[in-house]
Amino acid sequence: MSTARRLRLPGIAYGGDYNPEQWPEEVWAEDMRLMREAGVTMVSVGIFSWALLEPAEGVHDFSRMDRILDLLHENGIAADLATPTAAPPAWFFKAHPEALPVDRDGRRLWPGSRQTFCPSSPAYRSAALRIAGVLAERYAAHPAVAMWHVHNEYGCHNAACYCDTSAAAFRTWLRARYDDDLDALNHAWGTTFWSQWYYAWDQILPPRATGAVPNPTHQLDWRRFCSDELLSLCTAERDVLRRAAPDIPATTNLMVLRTFDALDYWRWAPELDILSNDHYLMSDDPEAEIDIALSGDLMRSLAGGPWFLMEHSTGAVNWQPVNRAKRPGEMRRNALAHVARGADGIAFFQWRAAKAGAEQWHSAMLPHSGTDSHVWRDVVQLGTDLKALAEVRDSTVPAQVAIVWDWDARWALELPSQPSGELRYQDLVRDWYTPLWRAGVAVDFVRPGDPGLDRYKLVLVPSLYLVTEAAAANLVRFTEHGGTLAVGFHSGMVDENGHVRLGGYPGAFRDVLGVLTDELFPLLPGETTGLAGEVPPGATAELWSERVRPAGAQAVASYADGPLAGHPAVTRHQHGSGTAWYLATRPDPDTLAALLDRIRREADVTPQHRAPAGIEVALRRGSEADYLFLIDHTGDGAEVPVPSGETELLTGKPVTGSVTVPAGGVAVVRRPHRATADTLGEDTEPTRPPR
Structure with missing residues (x-):
């Protein structure tokens, strides 16, 4: 996270996407009460509110957002305020049908979902920057606003558009990459093969559907262009927000997922004050805990330190062929595994499960069944856990x-x-x-x-x-x-x-x-x-x-x-x-x-700590102590030797020679730096408690 613009919240932030506009206003008071009960400290708001904030071009209605932000502030809950640009309203496409995206087969896609816009559309860029600017000017000084949330999941549904506007933007990008030297492009693309030589820039098109295998370098440059084109939208909105509020950090939720590869996040990372990630388990992955760790380590590496988990799920998602619920304890274990890998903020999609719309079967912190549910009890417990781990914030993960x-x-x-x-x-x-x-x-x-x-x-x-x-x-x-x-x-x-x-x-x-x-x-x-x-x-x-x-x-x-x-x-x-x-x-x-x-x-590389098979080990290093995370993925639990005189933070209990990792649970040991030189002998074998 940037030191110039950092999230000014104590401890580890906790919350989720909050969409009160989907509910009658009398529900909002209950939301506030339950958020306080769960220990929520920050929620993302306004992500898909463009049609409500700007019901007609140039006509704005901020009355609902005013009340939402005021209510959050009154209840001590910070806002991650989003620019609503991931879902342009119907009036925009009625006025600008040319801004709709075109797929590689030449089909124009229609409005009716989210991210149905061409990333190169001048009309979209103008409208997006306009609503971002008006939003920023209105709320830059609002005491609830702790972070800007730019757009949402760039490229999730429109990573590439193949329309003529995109073709022209692609050619502009190519001219900059190849210093306006068409011969250099022809050499780079190997266009002497299959008679693909270009004699003018306007002969170059996106790699649309064709009869045989497209030129590989043409496709590779296209992937680079598409990533850069979306990044240019992100940085343009970020700059609008910074002009209005120079000290408020800006983020956008990346997607370091097995299923998404559209954007070069090494190029994106330096442009954001806080790096955020959306991570969802795949139901067909028998060891999804490994994907959590891998994505967390990659996010921490992109960030150069702590990062923010902007979205994950309390249970099932709604977009896989089969959307399974999480097993008992799995949600808490997943969230704390992200913290172990450097997350200083834990959030879910979403706060209250929707009763209508495309994501009505996506799990939430407050499920359809309400507070008399395993999910709610786990959500409240996780809030308690994160409060107990507040001192872990800002610590790093040393690696060899x-x-x-x-x-x-x-x-x-x-x-x-x-x-x-x-x-x-x-x-x-x-x-x-x-x-x-x-x-x-x-x-x-x-x-x-x-x-x-x-x-x-x-x-x-x-x-x-x-x-x-x-x-x-x-x-x-x-x-x-x-x-x-x-x-x-x-x-x-x-x-x-x-x-x-x-x-x-x-x-x-x-x-x-x-x-x-x-x-x-x-x-x-x-x-x-x-x-x-x-x-x-x-x-x-x-x-x-x-x-x-x-x-x-x-x-x-x-x-x-x-x-x-x-x-x-x-x-x-x-x-x-x-x-x-x-x-x-x-x-x-x-x-x-x-x-x-x-x-x-x-290479003389040693593990961070010895533990039985099935116990994930991760360590975060703070200025005064190390924090040893021990996570059981077997369902059996284990007894792990740890030097005496330390503290298990989730229970607050002192450690006397070993720590018990509960079955399917987590232990976090605070190890003052005076104790980091302690080592376990090779003959010390960690044991599992009797079942």
């Missing part, structure tokens, strides 16, 4: 390991016509993240060109298909100066334009890894190959293989069968003062865990 994450590489990897259509960037990253999570090893995420890699002992590169020369040199430098680097298959293959690096694979990383691959052998779905060598018995691999020839590296494991039998699958290479590992395949989970355990041990 970094995982490289790059949106350009993700977009490029998942374009059509790869050697395997089964490659999924986030799956590959999660493969490598999971063993570290299970071991209780803290992880930061970094860009490949991050200049501060020397603060880590180990840098992991699960997948980096696309990498610039400068970023690749940065990773090589880290290794030469004594770091440990581990690189996954199909990395370093192409430059920023998607051009294959010639001379053998893995392209930019051949020298540092000490290997040379001359041919790729991706595996068919369901096909596996055996591994032999310094790996567990029965080790296998799937998805990918390649014919590797050592060029200085030593083979750690080789393919045991198939056309590559005897060829290296995992290698280790001394480079400069450091060590570089190459995994030329996707080992089974147990084998990958064993390899990563060996790699981190050789």
